[in-house]
Amino acid sequence: MGKIVWNETLSVGIALIDEQHKTWIERLNALAAAINTNAAQAQVAETLGFLVEYTGFHFSSEQKAMQAHNYPGYAEHLQKHEALKATLAELVKDFEEEGATQSLANAVNTFLGNWLIKHIQQVDQKFGAFVREKGIVIAGQG
Ligand SMILES: [Fe+2]
Ligand SMILES: [Fe+2]
Numbered sequence: 001m002g003k004i005v006w007n008e009t010l011s012v013g014i015a016l017i018d019e020q021h022k023t024w025i026e027r028l029n030a031l032a033a034a035i036n037t038n039a040a041q042a043q044v045a046e047t048l049g050f051l052v053e054y055t056g057f058h059f060s061s062e063q064k065a066m067q068a069h070n071y072p073g074y075a076e077h078l079q080k081h082e083a084l085k086a087t088l089a090e091l092v093k094d095f096e097e098e099g100a101t102q103s104l105a106n107a108v109n110t111f112l113g114n115w116l117i118k119h120i121q122q123v124d125q126k127f128g129a130f131v132r133e134k135g136i137v138i139a140g141q142g
Contacts (some may be wrong), residue, residue, distance in 0.1 A: 001015045003029050010120050012128030014138045017065075020058045023118060027051045028112055035105050044100050052088050059085065062124070065138050071130055077123055084115060 006022045031047040033039075059081040066074045092109055103119075131138060 003032070004116070007070060010117065012120065012124045013132055014065075014128055015125065017062060017128070020061060021116075024039050024051075024054055024058055024116065026084055027054050028108070028116070035100050035108055038100075044095070048092060048095060051060055052092060055085065055088060062127070065131075066127060069131070069134065069136050071127060073123075073126055073130070076129065080119060084119070087111075115123075 004025050006018075006025050010021060011018050012021075027047070027050050031044070031051050034044045034047045063074070063078060063081065065071075066077060071077075087107075091104060094101065095104055130136075
């Protein structure tokens with residue numbers, strides 16, 4: 001997969017969440033660029049760290065919004081976030097032990113981008129539809 005570019009098919013209709021998804025994509029692209037150009041280990045570590053940190057921040061923003069509005073799909077959505085966080089933790093562990101291997105490159109170049117697109121279109125957009133249907137306004141923490 002090439003560089004991921006956010007487009008309207010990825011919109012969930014909630015500005016706060018769309019902006020966070022754009023930032024998430026930027027961070028994934030930065031990590032992919034570091035790995036694919038064989039950047040120094042420290043730079044891969046840093047971009048990987050930024051992605052992990054932002055993933056935690058973004059997931060918890062979505063989770064807070066879902067909980068605040070008693071979203072019925074919360075438990076299922078949470079489980080998907082937790083699964084990706086566990087996968088990222090594995091990638092970090094592998095990176096710390098073995099460096100930027102081909103399997104890390106594959107995960108970054110293919111798996112993470114595919115996961116994000118599928119998650120936004122199949123899971124986040126369901127929450128977006130719920131928010132629209134209920135006329136809820138989601139504001140807050142940029
Ligand atoms: Fe999301
Ligand atoms: Fe999500």
